[in-house]
Amino acid sequence: MHSGVFSLGKIILIPFPFTDLSGVKVRPAVIISNKSIGDDILVAFISTNTKKKSHFEIVVKMNNQNGLKSDSTVVVSKIATLEKKTVLGEIGKLSKSEILQVKKKLKDLFF
Secondary structure: OOOOOOOOOEEEEEEEEOOOOOOEEEEEEEEOOOOOEOOEEEEEEEEOOOOOOOOOEEEEOOOOOOOOOOOEEEEEEEEEEEEHHHOOEEEEEOOHHHHHHHHHHHHHHHO
């Protein structure tokens, strides 16, 4: 994926750190910024647990466009800044309406 474009809404596979930094797990994540931040990308965690636990989650149904293997949840409040070189591959992209939901949740989270 190193030669690919890292843009808002792309779903990638990445070793995502546990919140206690005890390790990592390869999982899908969505790129949440089009802004250039050097060799880094800003991503939000995607979980297969679709039981919504907070206002900062968006349920995404699996489809050919997003490449997810099951219905999932974008957890907008679980964000990481990771090096682009850690990306293992691209699996798909969120729909325009899902990207708008992510933007709204990010705005709610930070403002």
